[in-house]
Amino acid sequence: MLTTAQRPRLLTSTEPGWHAHIRAHGPLPPWPAAPSNRLLLEVEAAGLRGRGGGWFPTAAKMRAVMTASHNGGGPAVVVANAMESEPASLKDATLLAASPHLVLDGLVCAAQAVWAQEAILCLPQDNPAVPVVASALAERSSRGADPLPIRLVCPPHRYLSGEESALVQWLNGEEARPSMGKPYAAGVQGRPTLVQNVETLAQLALIVRHGAAWFRSAGTQAATGTTLVSVSGAVNRPGVVEIGVGTSIVEIVNRCEGVSAPVQAVLTGGYGGAWLPAALGELPWSPEDLAAHGGSAGAGVLVLLPGDSCGIAETARAVSYLAEQGAQQCGPCRFGLSALAAHMHEIAQPATSPFDQRGAAHLSSRIRGRGACRLPDGASRLADSALEVFADELSAHRRGQCSGGRQVLPTPRRKGLA
Ligand SMILES: Cc1cc2nc3c(=O)[nH]c(=O)nc-3n(C[C@H](O)[C@H](O)[C@H](O)COP(=O)(O)O)c2cc1C
Ligand code: SF4
Structure with missing residues (x-):
C-alpha cells in the first residue's frame, strides 16, 4: 500500500487524450493579464529541481532568464528537452506517451513564469512519442487552449543533442554540439532561453495546480516531490x-x-x-x-x-559509446575519451596487468574537469566508480578469470545512424 507521499502524481493518466488529462488533473488556472512573478515564487517555494540530470533549482534558472530578458535580451523562449539521450533512460518518452498534455501544460506555465512568447518541444524523430505529442498539439490548437505558439521539432538523436547549449545550437541552424554560450542569456535566436527537461515541466504543471506545500509533501527536504x-x-x-x-x-x-x-x-x-x-x-x-x-x-x-555480468566490460562499452559521441572539440574528447575506452577494454580482458589498471585510473583523472561540457566528466566518473566497485573483478582478471559476459547495458545506435 503506497502512502500519499509515495503515490504517483505524473503517471496517473491511462490515456493520453485531452479529456482524460482534464479528468485526471483539471484545467490550468488562466494566464494572467499582466506579467507577475507569482509563479516563480511558487516554484521557488516548492523547491523544484530539474530532472534532466543536474537537479539544478528551476526557479534560479527562471530568474536568470527573466533578468536577461529585462536587461535588453528581449522576449524569452522556452524549450522542453525531451531528447532523453541517456541510453538506459525511458522516463521522458514514457511520460510523454502517457501524459503529453501535462508536459505541454508545464511548457505553457514555464513560458508564463518567464513571460516568454515562444515555446518549443524538442523530441527525437525516432521517438515513439512523436505522434502522440503531435496529436496532443493538434487537439490543443483546435481548442485554442494555449496562449502562445508551441512548436514540435525533432533534432537528431545523439548523446550530445540533449545537452542544452547543443540543443540551442541546433535550433539556431548549427550542428548539435555544446557551445560555451549560456542559453539563459543568449539562446534561441540570441534570445534568453529557458531549457527544461520534460519531467521538470510536468512537475511544474502540478505545482501550478496544487501549490508548493502539496509538492513538498513528497520527497526529501533538499529534493522535493x-x-x-x-x-x-x-x-x-x-x-x-x-x-x-x-x-x-x-x-x-x-x-x-x-x-x-x-x-x-x-x-x-x-x-x-x-x-x-x-x-x-x-x-x-x-x-x-x-x-x-x-x-x-x-x-x-x-x-x-x-552476478554473471562483468562490470568492467559493461563500463568499457559505455565509455566507448561516450567517446564515440563526443564532439571532438576539446582536448579530453579528442584525445582522452577514446584512450580511456581502449584502456577499459584492455582491462576487461582476463589476464590484464596491474599496469593497465593504473593506466585507466590515470587517464580518467587527466580527463576530469577539462571539457567544455560535462560529457568527459561523466565518462571519467563512470570509469573511476567501476575501478573501485569492481576491484574484485579486476583481481579475478589478473588471475585470468571473469564473472561472465552477460550484457545488461543497452548498446545504443551508432552516431550518424540515428
Ligand atoms: C552530455 C549531456 C547530455 C544531456 N542530455 C540531456 C537530455 O537528453 N535531456 C535533458 O533533459 N537534459 C540533458 N542534459 C542536461 C541539459 O544540458 C540541461 O541541463 C537540462 O535539459 C535542463 O533541464 P532541467 O533543469 O529541467 O533538468 C544533458 C547534459 C549533458 C552534459
Ligand atoms: S567536452 Fe567534448 S562534447 Fe563537451 S564540448 Fe568539449 S568536445 Fe564537445
Whole structure:
C-alpha cells in the first residue's frame, strides 16, 4: 500500500487524450493579464529541481532568464528537452506517451513564469512519442487552449543533442554540439532561453495546480516531490516507476517486482553516472544521499547488474559509446575519451596487468574537469566508480578469470545512424 507521499502524481493518466488529462488533473488556472512573478515564487517555494540530470533549482534558472530578458535580451523562449539521450533512460518518452498534455501544460506555465512568447518541444524523430505529442498539439490548437505558439521539432538523436547549449545550437541552424554560450542569456535566436527537461515541466504543471506545500509533501527536504526512475537489468518488471525522492533503492526494486537474479552492483544516474555496490540497497534515492556514497541520481537511471555480468566490460562499452559521441572539440574528447575506452577494454580482458589498471585510473583523472561540457566528466566518473566497485573483478582478471559476459547495458545506435 503506497502512502500519499509515495503515490504517483505524473503517471496517473491511462490515456493520453485531452479529456482524460482534464479528468485526471483539471484545467490550468488562466494566464494572467499582466506579467507577475507569482509563479516563480511558487516554484521557488516548492523547491523544484530539474530532472534532466543536474537537479539544478528551476526557479534560479527562471530568474536568470527573466533578468536577461529585462536587461535588453528581449522576449524569452522556452524549450522542453525531451531528447532523453541517456541510453538506459525511458522516463521522458514514457511520460510523454502517457501524459503529453501535462508536459505541454508545464511548457505553457514555464513560458508564463518567464513571460516568454515562444515555446518549443524538442523530441527525437525516432521517438515513439512523436505522434502522440503531435496529436496532443493538434487537439490543443483546435481548442485554442494555449496562449502562445508551441512548436514540435525533432533534432537528431545523439548523446550530445540533449545537452542544452547543443540543443540551442541546433535550433539556431548549427550542428548539435555544446557551445560555451549560456542559453539563459543568449539562446534561441540570441534570445534568453529557458531549457527544461520534460519531467521538470510536468512537475511544474502540478505545482501550478496544487501549490508548493502539496509538492513538498513528497520527497526529501533538499529534493522535493516525486521523480521518475527508469529501472532495468536484473529486475522482474523493468520499466519506469514514479517514487517520492528519498525512497530506498530496495523499495524501488520491489516496485519492479524484485530482482530476477543475484545482483552485484547498481548503475545510478546513467552512462554519465556511477556504479555502487549492491550492498548499498537501503540507500535513499536522492541526489544528496547517492552523491554522499559516490553515486548519482542524474537522469533517474537505475540498472541492476547481475552476478554473471562483468562490470568492467559493461563500463568499457559505455565509455566507448561516450567517446564515440563526443564532439571532438576539446582536448579530453579528442584525445582522452577514446584512450580511456581502449584502456577499459584492455582491462576487461582476463589476464590484464596491474599496469593497465593504473593506466585507466590515470587517464580518467587527466580527463576530469577539462571539457567544455560535462560529457568527459561523466565518462571519467563512470570509469573511476567501476575501478573501485569492481576491484574484485579486476583481481579475478589478473588471475585470468571473469564473472561472465552477460550484457545488461543497452548498446545504443551508432552516431550518424540515428
Ligand atoms: C552530455 C549531456 C547530455 C544531456 N542530455 C540531456 C537530455 O537528453 N535531456 C535533458 O533533459 N537534459 C540533458 N542534459 C542536461 C541539459 O544540458 C540541461 O541541463 C537540462 O535539459 C535542463 O533541464 P532541467 O533543469 O529541467 O533538468 C544533458 C547534459 C549533458 C552534459
Ligand atoms: S567536452 Fe567534448 S562534447 Fe563537451 S564540448 Fe568539449 S568536445 Fe564537445
